[in-house]
Amino acid sequence: MPRVLIKAAFKNIRFKCLRCGTCCHHKRPTEFGQIVPLERLKEFWEKSNLIYLTGEDIRNICSKTGRDTSNFVDTLYDYDGKIVHVEDSGKKIILDFPVMKSKPDTTCVFYDNGCTIYSARPIACRLFPFRVEEETTADGDMILNIRYNETCPGMGAGKMADRKALEKMVADQFKERSESVAAEVRSLVALGMISGDAKVYRSHPGR
Numbered sequence: 408m409p410r411v412l413i414k415a416a417f418k419n420i421r422f423k424c425l426r427c428g429t430c431c432h433h434k435r436p437t438e439f440g441q442i443v444p445l446e447r448l449k450e451f452w453e454k455s456n457l458i459y460l461t462g463e464d465i466r467n468i469c470s471k472t473g474r475d476t477s478n479f480v481d482t483l484y485d486y487d488g489k490i491v492h493v494e495d496s497g498k499k500i501i502l503d504f505p506v507m508k509s510k511p512d513t514t515c516v517f518y519d520n521g522c523t524i525y526s527a528r529p530i531a532c533r534l535f536p537f538r539v540e541e542e543t544t545a546d547g548d549m550i551l552n553i554r555y556n557e558t559c560p561g562m563g564a565g566k567m568a569d570r571k572a573l574e575k576m577v578a579d580q581f582k583e584r585s586e587s588v589a590a591e592v593r594s595l596v597a598l599g600m601i602s603g604d605a606k607v608y609r610s611h612p613g614r
Contacts, residue, residue, distance in 0.1 A: 410548045410549070411548070411549045411550075411551065411581065411585075412548060412549070412550045412551065413550075413551045413553070413574045413577050413578055413581070414550060414551070414552055414553065414574075415553045415570040415573055415574055416552045416553060416554050417553070417554065417555060417568075417570075419567060420555060420562070420567070420568045421562070421563050421564060421565055421566065421567055421568065422536065422555075422559070422561050422562055422563075422564065422565055422566075422568050423561045423564040423565025423566070424561055424565075425560055425561045425564070426521055426522070426525075427560050427561070428514070428518060428520075428521065428522075429558075429559060429560060430456070430532070430535045430536065430556075430559065431514050431515045431518040431522065432456075432512075432513045432514055432515075433455075433456060433457055433458065433506075433507070433509045433513055433514075433515065433613075434454065434455050434456050434457075434513070435455060435457065435509070435513075435611070435613055436451065436454040436455050438454075439451055439611050440611065441483055441610065441611055441612075442483070442499075442501055442608040442609065442610055442611065443608060443609045443610070443611050444606070444608055445606075445607055445608070445609070448541070448609060449540070449541075451609070451611070452540060452541075456538075456556075457506040457507070457613075458506055458507040458515065458529055458531045458532060459504050459505070459506050459529075459531050460480065460504075460505045460506060460507060460529050460531070461529070461530060461580055461583050461584065462488070462583060462587065463530075463583065464529035464530060464531075465480060465505065467527045468517075468524060468527055468529075470527070471524055471526070471527040472517075472524060472527075478508075478516070479507060479508050479516050479517065480505045480506075480507075480508065481505065481506045481507065481508040481509075481612045481613045482503050482504075482505050482506070482610065482612050483501070483503045483610035483611070483612045484503050484610075486505060489503075489591060490502060490503055490504060490505075490584075490587055490588055490591060491503075491588055491591040491592055491595060493595060493600050493601055493605070496602065497599075497600050497601045497602035497605055498602045498604065498605050498606065499605065499606060499608060500592070500601060500605050500606070500607045500608070501607075501608050501609070501610055502588065502607065502608070502609050502610065503610040503612070504584070504609070504610070505612075506612055506613065507529065508613065509613060530576055530579070530580045531580075533576065534553075534573065534576055534577070535556070535559070536555050536556040536559035536561065536562060537553050537554065537555045537556075537568070537573055538553070538554060538555070538556065539551050539552070539553055539554075539577055539580075540552045540554055551577055551581060553570075553573055553574065553577060
């Protein structure tokens with residue numbers, strides 16, 4: 408059975424958040440369509456820095472701000488809490504993970520000379536400048552490599568990054584997402600809505 412391994416792909420790195428807002432600008436590469444085939448996912452990640460939201464992130468932001476999800480959750484389909492969608496008579500499985508909306512100037516909708524929801528910011532924001540890159544081995548195992556953005560102004564300042572804490576955050580994020588996807592897929596299979604030769608795609612909302 409395939410395994411999921413989480414690895415901090417760095418040694419001793421110091422970091423301190425300077426609240427500069429550099430990471431609050433979201434890149435959405437224009438060369439991709441509304442859905443991204445898995446074979447181009449690595450390329451997509453290298454060219455984007457979208458902030459993916461977990462269910463807990465969304466609940467925390469709603470609680471702190473009182474806003475409806477339509478104000479800050481960006482998805483390809485109308486957001487109803489579901490992640491898995493099917494098209495083409497069940498031959499396309501589209502994983503529509505919610506991301507944070509951006510303003511026309513590419514900044515996060517909660518950015519105003521600084522983060523206005525800092526205490527309730529999403530896991531992806533808490534991780535930054537560290538980011539997760541998925542890798543599949545020849546045996547089918549998945550490796551979640553935690554790397555970092557060298558251009559972040561806070562790199563080299565502050566305390567030593569806690570590798571174990573970062574790995575736990577990534578594990579919690581991955582567990583919630585994978586459990587949600589698995590439950591939705593089981594339900595769709597039971598309803599006969601997924602074809603046996605279905606291919607999996609990822610959405611590219613907010614283009």
